Every structure is written in structure tokens, then in C-alpha cells.
Amino acid sequence: EDPLLEISDLRTHFFTREGTVRAVDGVSLTVPRGKTVCVVGESGCGKSVTARSVLGLVDEPGRIVSGEIWWRRRGQEPVNLAQLGPRSEEMRRVRGGEISMVFQEPMASLSPMYTIGDQLVEAIRMHLPLTQEQARERATDLLRRAGIPRAEERLDAYSFQLSGGMCQRVMIAIALAADPALLIADEPTTALDVTTQARIIDLLRDLQAETGMSVLFITHDLGVVAEIADEVVVMYLGTVVERGGVDEIFHDPKHPYTNALLGSIPRMGAGAGRRLATIRGNVPHPSDRPAGCPFHPRCDAAIGGVCDVSDPPHIVFGEARSVRCVLHDDVHRSSAAEVRA
């Protein structure tokens, strides 16, 4: 693996009047150059906060309390983004230029006051030394690459004249304005209908192949993961519970939570009569984290006296393959057997 982004033991906490919310609590993950890594988990598990931490976009009263976020430009010393001020010059160079981000609500991300062309040209000229005319040419080209028909005319349109799917294509075009090395996409298709979703996923896959950029894709939808991921990071309550290649996650899931998520993917052609599995219970609030394994109240395999007491061991099988669960640890497993006996 040739890491482009390496997050190591990141903790991003929110200091609220009600107490400390450990939204991200010890997350490690790597995005290799030219690969797509999907972060998957139910809402509230810290996926978005992890992504926002990378770009110094954590809102008050949150802040990164520890950990490292290494940004490895080719041929240069790595930079720890966790140490950069959110408004520092270096962070500004990274944000939008080297790493850009697409969000769930494309309409909300575009200004209704300016044309699509104005916003694209501005994004381009912020990062590239081009004249107005050159930037407009690049804008047209980007819209075309984002699959927008009649791209030249669309430059003069306003966001409210476009559908949600078209707006998301515009956002993707803006995100690509400066040829980023990494695109972070936070649930970019969640607000769209199924057909549009599939088209946007195809587009991102094509653009990734064409540009060689890396993608960090955040989603709660394993169907999307199957379509786009090279590697998968499964998160639960602010921690990474399993990591693996996309085939390993789908064909050899090791964590009970991954298994439960897989059981809850709607299957095409499953038939109207077939009930879909769901995970029992809800994700607890991060300020109310259960002791021991955070998944134990919902886990069918939980071992009483072990899972509700001690932190699950982190078992590493390989560079990008690991799981945080007592069931995969020989030492703990034998002591667990004693507890049960």
C-alpha cells in the first residue's frame, strides 16, 4: 500500500454542557493512492466527524483532542493536518486544492445568488492561475466530464433551475476544479432517488479511474459500498470495528456488527414477502457509551462478563485487515470459555 492519507488514533470530542461527546474515539484508517475507501456505519457513528476532522471543519464545541492525520504528498515531507490551524495558509492550500469534499445536500452547498458558472470559475481561479476566459473553458470541460448535457448553457443557470442530481454533478465538478489528490464524499447520493444515485456512483467511479485520485466515501449503505469500494472501514460509536478489502468484508465479515449490517442490505428481487433483517436496538448516543465493547447491548454473540466489561482486543490480520472483537482473539477466547464454564 502507498498511503496518501493516514489517520492514526484520531479523537475528536465535543465539549457540551451535558458532558463530553466522544464522537470520534480512536479512529485509524488509511487511504492508499488511487483507491476508494468506504467508511460505513449507521448514522451517529462518527463517519462525518472523521471526514470533517481531516479538513479542519469540525464545528464548535468540537475539537481534535489527540491523534494524527498524515497527508503524504508525493516526494514531500508528510504534513500532520491535525496540527494545522483550520484557517492556516497550509490548510487552505490543502482544502479544496489537494483535498476536496462533496456533501449530502448539493442544493444547500450551492449559492442561489450566483450562476453555476460563476461558482465554478471562482473555485477554479482560487486554486489555479488561470484567466477568466481560461477558467470558463475549464468550467465547461468540468461540467461535461461530470456528465452534464449542454454544459456551456448550464454555466449561466442557477442552482434552483437544476434537479438535485444535476446539482450534485455541479458540486462534483466544483470539487474537481483543482484536480484534487483526494475527494471526500460524505453521503453524496443519500438525498437522491435510486436511479440518480446509481448514475452519480457511476460518475464518481469513472472520474476516479480517469484522474487516478483517491476517494474517501462515507455512506450508511452497503449496497453503495459494493459498487464503489476497494477497501472498507466499518465504524461503530466512534471506533473502527473492522477493516478489510471489499471482497473480504462481503464474503468473510468478521465483526458481528458487519454481519448485522450485511443482513440488513435490501436484496434485489428478494420478493415482497421476505422480511429484511434489521439490527435490533438503536445506536446509543456517544455520550452514553456502554462499558466494554460498545456493540455488546446489540450483539447476539456477546459473552457475559467479558464483552460488557473489557474493551475488545484489536486483532490485526494484515496491513488493511483488522477487527475489534473478542471472538477472533485466541487468548481472550479461551478465557471467555472459562468465564462461561
Ligand code: SF4
Ligand atoms: Fe459482540 Fe463481544 Fe465481539 Fe463486541 S466483542 S462484537 S459484544 S462478541
Ligand code: MG
Ligand atoms: Mg453523517
